[in-house]
Amino acid sequence: MINQLPIINMLLFLATALIIPLLSRRKFNITLIFGFIMLALVMTSSFFMLFHIADNGAIIYQFGGHDSRIGIEFKVDLMAAIISLFVVGLTTVIYIYSCGDETEGVEQKEYGRYYILLFIMLFALLGIIYTNDLFNAYVFMEIISITTCSIISIKRKKETYAASFRYVMLNEIGSLSYLFGVALIYMVTGYTNIDFVSQSIQTIWQLYSINIIIALGFLIIGIGIKAAVFPFHIWLPDAHASAPSSSSALLSSIVVKVYIIVLIKLLFKVFKLDVLNHFHVSDILVVVAATGMIMGSIFAIAQKDVKRMLGYSSISQIGYIVMGIAMFSSLGLSSALFHIVSHGLMKAALFLSVGIIIYKKKIKKKDQFEGLAYEMPITMGVFTIAALGMIGIPLTSGFISKLTLGVAALDHRQGFLIIIVVLSGLLNVIYYLPIIISSFLKSEPKIYHPFKIEKVPWPMLTSVIILGIGILTFGIFPNLIMNIMTQAAELFGWV
Amino acid sequence: MEDRIVKSITRMVIPFIQLYGVFIILHGHITPGGGFSGGTLIGTSLILYTLVFGLPTAKKKFSHRMSQIAESGGIIVYVGIGLVGLFISGQFLTNINAGFPLGEPGELLSGGMIPLLMIAIGIKVASTMVSLFHLLIEGDLDEDHPGIR
Amino acid sequence: MKIIQVFVDNINFIGAVALFLIGLRTVVTKKNLIKRIMGLNIMGTSIFLFLVAIGNVTGGVPPILSGEEGVTYINPIPSVLILTGIVVVVSITVYSLSLTVKIYEMYGTINQDELTNLIREDDLHD
Numbered sequence: 001m002i003n004q005l006p007i008i009n010m011l012l013f014l015a016t017a018l019i020i021p022l023l024s025r026r027k028f029n030i031t032l033i034f035g036f037i038m039l040a041l042v043m044t045s046s047f048f049m050l051f052h053i054a055d056n057g058a059i060i061y062q063f064g065g066h067d068s069r070i071g072i073e074f075k076v077d078l079m080a081a082i083i084s085l086f087v088v089g090l091t092t093v094i095y096i097y098s099c100g101d102e103t104e105g106v107e108q109k110e111y112g113r114y115y116i117l118l119f120i121m122l123f124a125l126l127g128i129i130y131t132n133d134l135f136n137a138y139v140f141m142e143i144i145s146i147t148t149c150s151i152i153s154i155k156r157k158k159e160t161y162a163a164s165f166r167y168v169m170l171n172e173i174g175s176l177s178y179l180f181g182v183a184l185i186y187m188v189t190g191y192t193n194i195d196f197v198s199q200s201i202q203t204i205w206q207l208y209s210i211n212i213i214i215a216l217g218f219l220i221i222g223i224g225i226k227a228a229v230f231p232f233h234i235w236l237p238d239a240h241a242s243a244p245s246s247s248s249a250l251l252s253s254i255v256v257k258v259y260i261i262v263l264i265k266l267l268f269k270v271f272k273l274d275v276l277n278h279f280h281v282s283d284i285l286v287v288v289a290a291t292g293m294i295m296g297s298i299f300a301i302a303q304k305d306v307k308r309m310l311g312y313s314s315i316s317q318i319g320y321i322v323m324g325i326a327m328f329s330s331l332g333l334s335s336a337l338f339h340i341v342s343h344g345l346m347k348a349a350l351f352l353s354v355g356i357i358i359y360k361k362k363i364k365k366k367d368q369f370e371g372l373a374y375e376m377p378i379t380m381g382v383f384t385i386a387a388l389g390m391i392g393i394p395l396t397s398g399f400i401s402k403l404t405l406g407v408a409a410l411d412h413r414q415g416f417l418i419i420i421v422v423l424s425g426l427l428n429v430i431y432y433l434p435i436i437i438s439s440f441l442k443s444e445p446k447i448y449h450p451f452k453i454e455k456v457p458w459p460m461l462t463s464v465i466i467l468g469i470g471i472l473t474f475g476i477f478p479n480l481i482m483n484i485m486t487q488a489a490e491l492f493g494w495v
Numbered sequence: 496m497e498d499r500i501v502k503s504i505t506r507m508v509i510p511f512i513q514l515y516g517v518f519i520i521l522h523g524h525i526t527p528g529g530g531f532s533g534g535t536l537i538g539t540s541l542i543l544y545t546l547v548f549g550l551p552t553a554k555k556k557f558s559h560r561m562s563q564i565a566e567s568g569g570i571i572v573y574v575g576i577g578l579v580g581l582f583i584s585g586q587f588l589t590n591i592n593a594g595f596p597l598g599e600p601g602e603l604l605s606g607g608m609i610p611l612l613m614i615a616i617g618i619k620v621a622s623t624m625v626s627l628f629h630l631l632i633e634g635d636l637d638e639d640h641p642g643i644r
Numbered sequence: 645m646k647i648i649q650v651f652v653d654n655i656n657f658i659g660a661v662a663l664f665l666i667g668l669r670t671v672v673t674k675k676n677l678i679k680r681i682m683g684l685n686i687m688g689t690s691i692f693l694f695l696v697a698i699g700n701v702t703g704g705v706p707p708i709l710s711g712e713e714g715v716t717y718i719n720p721i722p723s724v725l726i727l728t729g730i731v732v733v734v735s736i737t738v739y740s741l742s743l744t745v746k747i748y749e750m751y752g753t754i755n756q757d758e759l760t761n762l763i764r765e766d767d768l769h770d
Contacts, residue, residue, distance in 0.1 A: 018571065192725075
């Protein structure tokens with residue numbers, strides 16, 4: 001029964017997406033509760049899978065009982081189990097937020113459609129994490145691309161359509177580039193299954209080195225466009241500027257990270273370390289990541305709109321994660337995995353608290369935050385915790401991830417990378433700290449105002465409080481997940 | 496269109512196009528093609544009907560309710576056949592081990608569950624093409640475009 | 645002479661790469677939205693041509709069982725990959741075309757330069 005859990009998770013999400021159109025004729029709360037029950041079921045089954053895999057090893061699931069050479073298989077190892085649990089858990093929290101958000105442009109009629117698209121997107125996200133076949137990953141990649149684009153442009157406003165058209169064009173160039181890389185790999189090896197491809201490449205890469213280097217280039221560029229790595233990041237800030245807050249949180253915290261997982265699988269399971277060191281891939285990725293870290297922050301300083309600023313900040317943090325991967329060591333990979341989880345929590349907290357502020361006060365520019373901490377204490381409290389986490393203050397999870405990334409950088413043979421990590425942290429201060437400080441000052445002197453709890457719908461407050469507690473917990477007790485991350489990173493077989 | 500010749504010829508040709516589409520769907524396990532291309536043919540015949548006879552007449556033949564049933568039904572049949580394999584033998588979408596009857600290769604009634612899956616896919620693809628076409632041209636009906644009236 | 649020999653032997657692969665680059669240039673450079681969607685289709689078709697050229701076996705027959713002995717069939721797996729790829733590219737094309745219809749309703753133009761100017765004017769009014 002445990003072995004059937006991967007496909008049962010995916011089918012539960014697909015069934016939810018099919019049943020919602022039948023439900024939404026009557027009261028809408030039935031749909032919301034039904035979706036929440038399904039998400040809770042899948043989260044418990046992901047917990048079971050994680051404990052089972054940590055003891056017994058990977059689950060291999062072959063579709064149709066066909067042998068691995070001729071069929072499609074799913075292989076759920078420790079890293080896939082952790083990331084799928086993170087995806088489902090964070091989506092549950094963002095789902096709770098979106099239940100309470102009635103007026104940010106998502107009208108009542110569109111509501112059912114929003115959740116249908118959300119569940120189909122979750123079905124494809126789980127599929128691309130579990131799969132062990134390169135072409136199957138392409139199909140799921142396209143499903144994610146269409147549903148994400150529809151979630152962003154769900155508000156029927158003018159500027160969403162032009163932004164989502166540019167989004168579709170750029171993502172499609174990325175997907176087709178990935179497909180060309182898969183076609184080149186099929187030409188050389190004759191398989192698309194990851195295990196057989198890696199065995200085949202280990203024996204023949206000396207003969208076909210030109211094919212393999214071109215395939216590597218196409219694959220990295222294709223996934224780089226979709227994961228918003230630095231030179232290909234153009235679509236991300238435009239997509240954030242006009243989307244509902246829950247969609248922005250989903251896109252920037254979850255979807256982009258899943259493509260980084262695909263990149264990790266490609267680099268370390270398909271092309272192993274001998275091939276990559278021969279082609280100097282590590283140096284190229286380090287340069288790209290370092291440029292992204294610094295340029296992302298520099299662009300963020302110049303923005304006036306809060307959501308665009310958070311989008312550029314995401315690009316800078318994704319540079320951190322790619323640098324952790326580019327170290328090609330176990331410590332670097334475990335710090336990259338930890339930063340995936342911690343940045344997901346922090347960026348979701350930032351986007352959701354900005355969403356509450358827009359809902360209550362309708363402000364969007366970053367110089368309109370004066371005195372807000374006295375009127376909305378819980379929201380600004382969570383925003384402050386998350387922003388301090390991005391900067392890297394101790395007691396938050398952002399500090400732990402910067403610490404481990406710095407130690408991994410010192411371990412690498414080029415020690416100057418530690419300077420870039422510190423410099424990027426300082427640049428983060430320049431655009432987060434003025435917002436926090438201006439929210440705690442009031443321009444007109446008044447008598448003492450007691451803090452009053454703001455009147456926003458309770459699902460929105462509950463979700464940001466859960467995220468804030470999560471950031472602090474992983475900052476004070478990081479060993480809760482750092483042990484499993486280190487164990488997962490060891491499994492890739494480092495020299 | 497108001498042309499009499501076009502309407503008469505279309506009324507004669509559409510059943511043959513649909514017959515050819517059904518032929519390609521049912522022979523999906525013997526010849527190239529299968530559910531996708533056969534479904535596209537059936538969908539194209541209904542789009543031809545819409546272009547010649549106008550949108551309101553076509554909406555009576557293929558209403559919103561029918562497209563909902565066709566699309567949901569396609570997926571439910573596909574997943575149901577896969578689940579039969581899951582319960583009998585252990586993996587999703589098994590063919591031989593789940594007891595589907597295999598005939599001789601090359602005959603029409605062979606291949607286990609593959610013809611059933613092709614029929615489900617064909618219905619779904621045809622319904623998707625027609626409903627998307629109706630959705631795209633709905634906003635375009637006015638006095639300046641008497642072509643689709 | 646040798647270069648022409650190499651060119652003629654691998655003409656399928658060279659054609660596929662040339663089509664990919666033509667499609668990429670169309671998506672990036674042209675200003676009309678519909679031409680950019682056509683560029684995506686050209687890129688997709690070039691990858692399918694590449695896959696067909698990979699699966700070809702010299703002197704093979706189509707992979708349909710016909711009861712004869714001792715024939716070499718060409719590789720059937722690239723055909724399956726191409727079928728799935730065609731469906732995906734068609735669905736992306738449909739989605740982009742419906743977005744284009746909506747942009748035309750909202751803005752009245754489908755030229756990228758005029759769109760950028762109209763969006764910039766809207767931003768100034770906010």
